Amino acid sequence: xxxxxxxxxxxxxxxxxxxxxxxxxxxxxxxxxxxxxxxxxxxxxxxxxxxxxxxxxxxxxxxxxxxxxxxxxxxxxxxxxxxxxxxxxxxxxxxxxxxxxxxxxxxxxxxxxxxxxxxxxxxxxxxxxxxxxxxxxxxxxxxxxxxxxxxxxxxxxxxxxxxxxxxxxxxxxxxxxxxxxxxxxxxxxxxxxxxxxxxxxxxxxxxxxxxxxxxxxxxxxxxxxxxxxxxxxxxxxxxxxxxxxxxxxxxxxxxxxxxxxxxxxxxxxxxxxxxxxxxxxxxxxxxxxxxxxxxxxxxxxxxxxxxxxxxxxxxxxxxxxxxxxxxxxxxxxxxxxxxx
Amino acid sequence: xxxxxxxxxxxxxxxxxxxxxxxxxxxxxxxxxxxxxxxxxxxxxxxxxxxxxxxxxxxxxxxxxxxxxxxxxxxxxxxxxxxxxxxxxxxxxxxxxxxxxxxxxxxxxxxxxxxxxxxxxxxxxxxxxxxxxxxxxxxxxxxxxxxxxxxxxxxxxxxxxxxxxxxxxxxxxxxxxxxxxxxxxxxxxxxxxxxxxxxxxxxxxxxxxxxxxxxxxxxxxxxxxxxxxxxxxxxxxxxxxxxxxxxxxxxxxxxxxxxxxxxxxxxxxxxxxxxxxxxxxxxxxxxxxxxxxxxxxxxxxxxxxxxxxxxxxxxxxxxxxxxxxxxxxxxxxxxxxxxx
Numbered sequence: 001x002x003x004x005x006x007x008x009x010x011x012x013x014x015x016x017x018x019x020x021x022x023x024x025x026x027x028x029x030x031x032x033x034x035x036x037x038x039x040x041x042x043x044x045x046x047x048x049x050x051x052x053x054x055x056x057x058x059x060x061x062x063x064x065x066x067x068x069x070x071x072x073x074x075x076x077x078x079x080x081x082x083x084x085x086x087x088x089x090x091x092x093x094x095x096x097x098x099x100x101x102x103x104x105x106x107x108x109x110x111x112x113x114x115x116x117x118x119x120x121x122x123x124x125x126x127x128x129x130x131x132x133x134x135x136x137x138x139x140x141x142x143x144x145x146x147x148x149x150x151x152x153x154x155x156x157x158x159x160x161x162x163x164x165x166x167x168x169x170x171x172x173x174x175x176x177x178x179x180x181x182x183x184x185x186x187x188x189x190x191x192x193x194x195x196x197x198x199x200x201x202x203x204x205x206x207x208x209x210x211x212x213x214x215x216x217x218x219x220x221x222x223x224x225x226x227x228x229x230x231x232x233x234x235x236x237x238x239x240x241x242x243x244x245x246x247x248x249x250x251x252x253x254x255x256x257x258x259x260x261x262x263x264x265x266x267x268x269x270x271x272x273x274x275x276x277x278x279x280x281x282x283x284x285x286x287x288x289x290x291x292x293x294x295x296x297x298x299x300x301x302x303x304x305x306x307x308x309x310x311x312x313x314x315x316x317x318x319x320x321x322x323x324x325x326x327x328x329x330x331x332x333x334x335x336x337x338x339x340x
Numbered sequence: 341x342x343x344x345x346x347x348x349x350x351x352x353x354x355x356x357x358x359x360x361x362x363x364x365x366x367x368x369x370x371x372x373x374x375x376x377x378x379x380x381x382x383x384x385x386x387x388x389x390x391x392x393x394x395x396x397x398x399x400x401x402x403x404x405x406x407x408x409x410x411x412x413x414x415x416x417x418x419x420x421x422x423x424x425x426x427x428x429x430x431x432x433x434x435x436x437x438x439x440x441x442x443x444x445x446x447x448x449x450x451x452x453x454x455x456x457x458x459x460x461x462x463x464x465x466x467x468x469x470x471x472x473x474x475x476x477x478x479x480x481x482x483x484x485x486x487x488x489x490x491x492x493x494x495x496x497x498x499x500x501x502x503x504x505x506x507x508x509x510x511x512x513x514x515x516x517x518x519x520x521x522x523x524x525x526x527x528x529x530x531x532x533x534x535x536x537x538x539x540x541x542x543x544x545x546x547x548x549x550x551x552x553x554x555x556x557x558x559x560x561x562x563x564x565x566x567x568x569x570x571x572x573x574x575x576x577x578x579x580x581x582x583x584x585x586x587x588x589x590x591x592x593x594x595x596x597x598x599x600x601x602x603x604x605x606x607x608x609x610x611x612x613x614x615x616x617x618x619x620x621x622x623x624x625x626x627x628x629x630x631x632x633x634x635x636x637x638x639x640x641x642x643x644x645x646x647x648x649x650x651x652x653x654x655x656x657x658x659x660x661x662x663x664x665x666x667x668x669x670x671x672x673x674x675x676x677x678x679x680x
Contacts, residue, residue: 023381036368078418078428081419081421101445104441123408228623257624284624287628
C-alpha cells in the first residue's frame with residue numbers, strides 16, 4: 001500500500017460530512033442510499049467522497065449502525081397456507097427477541113422481489129428471511145453480500161453462499177413411497193404443480209429415486225394447474241396415462257385439497273378406490289375427509305429455525321454459511337388402503 | 341396572538357438545525373422520531389426546539405416530506421385465508437401505483453399492533469391499511485391523526501374519524517336467513533367463534549334482526565372454538581340446545597370448513613340431514629363437498645377499495661372521513677335443501 005493509499009483509507013465519514021457541509025448523520029444516510037436525503041445533498045456528499053477518496057468500511061459501519069429491530073420476510077405466495085404457517089414460526093421466534101417482522105409477497109416475480117429487497121434495505125431492516133421466487137438467479141447472493149444485508153434462505157435455495165433452512169424433501173418422498181409399497185402399491189403417481197425451483201426439483205428427484213429403489217416405474221408424473229378449483233376439475237388427468245395408478249402422492253397441501261374434492265366429484269372413495277398421501281400437512285388439512293395420511297414438513301418449526309439463524313447471522317456476519325435440513329415425518333391417518 | 345407568539349411560529353426547522361449544529365435532514369429525522377438519530381443528537385435538537393419555541397407544522401411538513409412509496413397493511417390473523425385474499429387485493433391496487441406493500445400480523449394483540457404502527461411510522465410508510473385487532477380503543481384514531489399518519493380501517497371499524505371499507509354484514513345475514521326461510525327452514529342456528537369486534541357484532545345483530553323479521557327464534561347461537569380441528573370436534577354442540585336446528589349459518593370460512601368435516605364424522609349428509617351456509621366464500625371453499633352455498637363478502641375487492649381510498653387519503657389528507665360498505669352476494673350451490 002502506498003502512503004497515498006494509506007492516507008486515503010484514513011479519511012472518515014466525518015471528514016466527508018464536513019467537506020460537504022452536512023452532518024455526519026446525513027452523510028451516513030447517503031452511504032446507505034436512504035430516500036430521506038434529497039438528490040442535491042446526495043450529489044454533494046457523493047462528490048465529497050470522490051474528492052477525498054473516501055473508502056466505505058462495511059464491517060465497521062455495521063458495528064456503528066443502530067439496529068432498526070425490524071426483520072423482513074419475503075415469501076412467493078401468501079394465499080398458500082403453508083407460507084402462513086411458516087410466517088407464524090418466523091414471527092414467534094423473532095417476537096421473542098423483541099424485534100418485529102414485516103412481510104412481503106413476491107408473487108413468484110423476480111423483479112418484484114428485487115424491488116422489495118431494495119426497499120427493505122433502504123428502510124434499514126436488520127436482515128431478511130427469503131423464500132426465493134422461482135427463477136431467482138444465484139448471483140442475487142453477491143448483490144446481498146455487497147449490500148452487507150444478512151439473509152437466510154428458507155425452503156428453497158439459490159446459492160451455497162447464504163444460510164439455508166429447508167426440508168429433506170427426498171427423505172419425505174421415500175417415506176411416502178415406502179409406506180405405499182408396504183400396503184402393496186406399485187403403480188404410484190406423483191401429482192405436481194407450480195413453478196420450477198429447488199424444492200420442486202428435490203421432490204421430483206426424490207420421488208424418482210424412491211420409486212427406482214423399489215424397481216417401480218418412476219415416471220407417472222401428473223402435471224396439475226395452479227389453483228385449487230382447477231385442480232379439482234383436473235382430477236381425470238390422474239387416469240389419463242397408460243399406467244393407471246392405485247395410489248397418488250400429492251406435491252403439496254393445495255394438490256391434496258383439490259384432488260380430495262375432485263375424487264369425491266368422480267364418485268371415487270379415497271382409501272378404498274384410490275390411496276392419497278399429502279405433503280406438508282398444514283392445519284387446514286384437518287378438514288379433509290377421510291383424514292389425510294401426509295408427509296409433514298413442519299413449516300412452523302422451519303420458520304422458527306430460519307429466524308434463529310438470521311438473528312445469529314446479524315450478530316455475527318462472519319459466520320460461515322450454514323445449512324439446516326429438517327427431517328419429515330409421516331402421519332398415517334385414513335386416506336390409504338391396499339390397492340383396489 | 342401576541343407578537344411574541346407570532347415570532348415563535350415563524351421559527352423554521354432550519355433555524356432549529358443551525359441552533360443544534362446539525363443538518364436540516366437530521367432535525368427532520370428527530371421530528372419524525374427516527375431511530376437513525378443517536379440519543380445525544382436527538383437531545384440536542386429537542387433542546388434547540390424548546391429554546392427557539394419551534395412549532396411543528398404537520399400539514400406543511402407532509403408536503404415537504406419525500407414519500408417512501410411504501411404502504412403498510414396490518415391484519416389480525418395471517419393464517420385465516422380470508423386475510424390472505426384481502427391482502428392480495430391491497431397488493432394488486434397498490435402495485436398498480438408503483439408503490440409496494442409491507443404486511444404485518446397483529447395476532448389480535450393490541451400492544452403488538454401499537455408497536456407495529458410505531459415502527460411503520462418510524463420507517464416512513466406513507467400510510468396504513470388497518471384491520472384493527474379486537475379490543476383496539478377508539479382513541480387510536482387520535483393518536484394516528486396526531487402523527488399525521490393516513491390510515492384506512494378495513495373490515496372492522498373503531499372510529500368514525502377514519503376512512504372505513506367494509507361489508508354489509510347485516511345484509512348478508514338477511515340474504516342467508518331469507519334463502520333458508522324460502523326452503524322452509526325456521527329453526528336456524530348461527531355458529532360463531534372468535535373475539536369481539538365490530539364485524540362480529542354486526543353479524544350477530546344482523547342475524548338476530550333477520551330472524552326476528554321472520555318471527556323465528558333469534559337466539560340459537562352456537563359458540564365454537566377458534567381452531568379448525570377443534571371446530572370439527574365440537575360439531576355436536578349444534579345439537580346441544582333445546583331447539584334442534586335444521587339449518588346452520590357459519591360465521592366464516594373456518595367455521596364452515598370445520599363443520600363440514602365434523603358433520604361428515606357424525607355420519608350426517610350436508611344438504612339432506614342439515615343445511616349449511618358459509619360466510620366469506622374464500623377460494624379454499626371450492627374444496628368443500630357438497631359444494632358450499634355461501635354469502636360472499638368479496639375480500640379481494642375490499643382490499644382493492646381500501647388501497648384506493650388510502651392512496652387518495654395520502655394525496656389529500658384533508659378529505660372528510662369516508663365510509664364504503666360493500667354489498668354481499670349469495671352464491672347458491674349444493675349445501676342446502678328442505679328441512680329434514
